[in-house]
Amino acid sequence: MITAEWVRLMARHNAWQNGWMIDAITGLPAAEAMADRGLFFGSIFATANHLLWGDMMWMHRLGAGEAPAAGAADHMRLTADAAEWATLRRRTDAGIMAWAGTLDGLIEGDVVWHSAFSPGEIRTPLAIAISHLFLHGVHHRGQIHAGLTQAGVTTPDTDLPKLPETI
Numbered sequence: 001m002i003t004a005e006w007v008r009l010m011a012r013h014n015a016w017q018n019g020w021m022i023d024a025i026t027g028l029p030a031a032e033a034m035a036d037r038g039l040f041f042g043s044i045f046a047t048a049n050h051l052l053w054g055d056m057m058w059m060h061r062l063g064a065g066e067a068p069a070a071g072a073a074d075h076m077r078l079t080a081d082a083a084e085w086a087t088l089r090r091r092t093d094a095g096i097m098a099w100a101g102t103l104d105g106l107i108e109g110d111v112v113w114h115s116a117f118s119p120g121e122i123r124t125p126l127a128i129a130i131s132h133l134f135l136h137g138v139h140h141r142g143q144i145h146a147g148l149t150q151a152g153v154t155t156p157d158t159d160l161p162k163l164p165e166t167i
Contacts, residue, residue, distance in 0.1 A: 001127040004103035010134040011100035012167045013160055015093040017141055019167075020156050021048065022089055024148050026082045033082060037147040040140075044147040046076040048085060051140040053078045055092050058133040061113040062126075064099040065092070072116030096133075 025033055025048055033045040041047040052068075053075035059065035070078045079085040109126045141158070148155055 001125075002107045002131060004100070004105055004107065007103055007107065007130055008097075008100045009163075010130075011097045013163050014134055014137050015097055016163055016167045017137070017158060018089055018093050021141060021144060022086045024153050024155060025144075026086050028082070028148075028151060028153065030081065032151045035151075037150050039143045039147050041076055041143075044144055044151070045082070045085070047140055047144050047147065048089075049076050049078040051137060051144075052085065052089055052092060054136050054140075055096065055133065058129065058136075059092070059095060059099065061111055062099070062129065062133075065095050 025044060028044070034043050036042045037044065039047050041050045053070060056065060056068040056078075060067040068075070068078055079088055107127045107130060110123050111126050111129045112121055112123050113129075114121060145155055145158070
C-alpha cells in the first residue's frame with residue numbers, strides 16, 4: 001500500500017500545484033474566473049471551490065480538520081471571491097502538509113465516514129481515502145488548467161519530477 005513518505009510527497013505536490021493555481025485565479029478578472037467554460041462544475045472558480053471543499057471534507061473525515069462551512073449542496077459557493085478562496089486554500093494546504101508530517105510508516109486501517117451524496121455509513125481503507133484526496137485534486141486541477149488556458153493564462157509545469165525541493 002502507501003507509506004507516510006508517499007503521503008508527504010503528495011502533500012508537497014498538492015501545495016505546489018495549488019500555489020500556481022492561487023496566483024492564476026487571483027490574477028484573473030472575476031468575470032473570467034466565474035465564466036462558464038464547460039468544465040464539470042462550469043467555471044474555474046466553481047471548480048476551485050469544489051476542489052477546496054473536497055479537500056476540507058476529506059481532511060475532516062481523516063480527523064485532521066474542520067468540515068467546510070458550506071454543505072454539499074453549496075460546495076461550489078464555498079467562498080465568495082478569489083481572495084477569500086486563496087486564504088482558505090493556503091490554510092487548507094498548510095493543514096494537509098502538517099497532517100502528512102504526523103504520519104509514520106505504512107498507512108493501514110480504515111476510515112468510516114458519511115457522505116451527503118450516498119446514504120449510510122461508508123468504510124474505506126485509509127490508503128484508498130488518502131490516495132483519493134490527492135487524485136481528486138489532480139483531476140480537478142487539470143480541469144482548472146484547461147479553463148485557465150481558455151482564458152489565455154500560461155501556467156507552469158505540473159509534472160511531479162519538477163517538484164521543487166523547497167516546498
